Amino acid sequence: MSDVDIKPAMANMNDQYHHGVVTKLFPSNNTGIVRTESGRELTFSYELVILRGEAKTPADLREGETVGYDLGWTSSGLKITKIKTYPKPVD
DSSP: OOHHHHHHHHHTOOSSSEEEEEEEEETTTTEEEEEETTSOEEEEETTTOEEEETOSSGGGOOTTOEEEEEEEEETTEEEEEEEEEOOOOOO
């Protein structure tokens, strides 16, 4: 998915979250990666992230999904601490 595909989807989300795309999920390690609008990759831990929106568990997250996120300091540095998922667009 290119930045051209990502940014219009994010522009329709009117909330206080930063926005990005889930690029990798590692269920065996209970971690994942979100690519920000600027292209930076940030990690999150399934055990430490608070989910909001459509996803109720980390298993509900999908690679390529646009999400909102919030950051916080952890013992491992700056990490994603909240993820908000959105309803799927209706075509």
